[in-house]
Amino acid sequence: MNAFSAAHAVRLAHRELRGGIGGLRVFLACIVLGVAAIAGVGSLGASVVAGIKVDARDLLGGDAEARLAYRPAGTAERAFLAQSGRLSEIATMRAMARTQGGNRRSLIELKAVDAAYPLYGVVALAPEQSLGAAIDRRGDYFGAAVDPAILERLGLVLGDTVKIGEATLQLRATIEREPDAAAGGLEFGPRVIVSAEALAESGLIRPGALVTYHYRLQLPGGIDPGSWAERARSAFPAAGWQIRTFGEASPSLQRLIDRLTLFLTLVGLTALLVGGVGIGNAVGGYIAGKTATIATLKCLGAPTRLVFAVYFVEIMAFALLGICTALAFGALVPVVSMPLLAHVLPVSIRLGVYPGPLALAALFGLLTTLVFTLWPLAGIGRVPAGALFRDTVDRARRRVPPTVLGATGVLTFGLAALAIGSAQDRTVGLWFVVGAVGAFALFRLAGAAVIHGARTLGRPHRPALRLALANLHRPGAPTAQIVLSLGIGLTVLVAIALVEGNLAREVENRLPAEAPAFFFIDIQPDQLAGF
Known part of the structure; x- marks a missing residue:
């Protein structure tokens, strides 16, 4: 796309956005929550580490x-x-x-x-x-x-x-x-x-x-x-x-902060990935609601590449708005946390803007947005110009253009590499990526299995049940997306519950059934008779 076409796409996107944001509120909320969590954790960790460095002589004495x-x-x-x-x-x-x-x-x-x-x-x-x-x-x-x-x-x-x-x-x-x-x-x-x-x-x-x-x-x-x-x-x-x-001065405190930052960052990234499913669903719904507009542009001679660029510019504009809003919230986390942690931490939190964690959070947000939006944006190419005059049902198997498929693969690899490379413990980062990819693949297959099962059950005699099953496997049904969203969300909740339960069980199992009420330290040989 040349400079003229790019400027034309931006101009058309601006005109389109003046009509309202439609279903992009969910898209915006998903980005803000995920990026703000990563930015907030990173900024808080950086402010505590800065406090350790400034107060290092005080800590050691x-x-x-x-x-x-x-x-x-x-x-x-x-x-x-x-x-x-x-x-x-x-x-x-x-x-x-x-x-x-x-x-x-x-x-x-x-x-x-x-x-x-x-x-x-x-x-x-x-x-x-x-x-x-x-x-x-x-x-x-x-x-x-x-x-x-x-x-x-x-x-x-x-x-x-x-x-x-x-x-x-x-x-x-x-x-x-x-x-x-x-x-x-x-x-x-x-x-x-x-x-x-x-x-x-x-x-x-x-x-x-x-x-x-x-x-x-x-x-x-x-x-x-x-x-x-x-x-x-x-x-x-x-x-x-x-x-x-x-x-x-305090290696144990430094290790604690590093580990907390790592795990909380992974929690924030998990929230962003879960929100990524919502991002994809929101963009898909937004594009579906713009079928008439897309068909009109094509009737007026706009090529698919230009129409794709128009909506890509719209999505990226809202993504940047959400990321900037999230970074502002994340930068304020140390300010809000300072009074709460003042009596807990042995160091003072050094307030300031830390570009490193904010840039990392922004990059996570941008890559996640691109990974989850290119696929639904590819649906623009399947909207015919004739959709302006009659409703159409896309019965053909949805083929993603090779360029979109390749770009999504490269961006996914980049997101995984960033998650591993930015982790203090690369092994933990690697297992996080493996678990995330496995969970997405598993629930995507589960969604396909639900669709296949609904299709093979035939036509029950009860109309309500027949309509329900038909809606599960009809063309354009969001069954796979719903199964993926519910599965990933419940996986996060179950993982948190299991971690908490395992920690509690570990403590309980390590405690003997009959533990002493008192223990004594530094008993001298001449004092043993008294015990």
């Missing part, structure tokens, strides 16, 4: 961290760390906190910090005060900043005292925000922050104690944390410490 289990750093090791930059020493372990009467106890995550903590970020306490003021010694007691959950568990209020080991600590503040909380890994109890001197007074540090020492550094400007980590490993190859830089 430094530019780099050297972690030792069960032993503190030796003299030479500590000297090397102290010479590298500003150093903060932290000790973490699990312990039991008990009330003064000893009648109530709770497992806690104990964290002993020095005066330099935190190197990055701020520990927010309630009532508002500095961490040093909350945990220093006043009179006979060291202080402690605690997770609010421990107050409820032990039935205490701020100002009361608890016993941790041999030390008596006064509860002076609750922890509102702990910047490096996500770097600690799995926790079994509420957090209690004390001073290093209070930990020494508790008597919990003894040979065999399950304590982890964290040495965090604020490196001078110009020193690359990765290069420093290599020097530390080379200088002390037998130290046995684990060294992380701020680029690896």
Whole structure:
């Protein structure tokens, strides 16, 4: 098609659209819902990942961290760390906190910090005060900043005292925000922050104690944390410490976000594919309703290629409108989610427009639209000019032009490649594509089987049943499309129910019939007799 014909097609499409959008509202809704889901999930994931990168030093607690289990750093090791930059020493372990009467106890995550903590970020306490003021010694007691959950568990209020080991600590503040909380890994109890001197007074540090020492550094400007980590490993190859830089501040949180983004994106793509069936049905119905207009254009000498281009331009115009609307909704998802996730995520969501996820969602929407609309648009070629003067029934087998068939195949392959290539886990993306293709093929065959079965049942004596069966296999009957739409939609619902049921069953099956009510950690050999 030359430039003149293309401009003519656009002009005719514009005139056609001035008469109303007809049945394209469903088409528009299907595109908006699917693309908005993908764009929203991608934008939210990108905003959280951006927050992780910006807050990486806060999450780790430094530019780099050297972690030792069960032993503190030796003299030479500590000297090397102290010479590298500003150093903060932290000790973490699990312990039991008990009330003064000893009648109530709770497992806690104990964290002993020095005066330099935190190197990055701020520990927010309630009532508002500095961490040093909350945990220093006043009179006979060291202080402690605690997770609010421990107050409820032990039935205490701020100002009361608890016993941790041999030390008596006064509860002076609750922890509102702990910047490096996500770097600690799995926790079994509420957090209690004390001073290093209070930990020494508790008597919990003894040979065999399950304590982890964290040495965090604020490196001078110009020193690359990765290069420093290599020097530390080379200088002390037998130290046995684990060294992380701020680029690896919270790998578990990063993996969680990546997996959630992957699966939610696949859910959004599933919704878009299910909507694709609705897109195809809506376009087919729209073209069927334009039979008289198509016949008129052909009577006036318009070739089939020009008529096809007119309606292709109309469909693409509405597709772009739906995609742009969906991208606007998707870009707003982080803004709407920010207040809901502020107290759940250890990082702040970085608001902004992220072109990558939006472009990916737009490409998914465009490819899906093309895959599901070219086939029904091919029906324009089967509308004769004589349809303007008499109603016709298309009894011939519907043959799709080779060009449309080839284009649909290429676009389908492109959509599958995009789904696999954009997935963080290519294997999951591949199985998703295989499952989607298998489901579409299965329900398409099921629709053909329903039509064949209705045709072979003959002519029942009851008129209502005879008419019902005839409507299932008559020319132009939407039986196959209905079976495909219902089948794909129910497949999604069943898949969600099965995943939920399997997860619940997995938890139930892994729990023993008789599980202990309590478990104890860090029992010393001289304490075994008491158990």
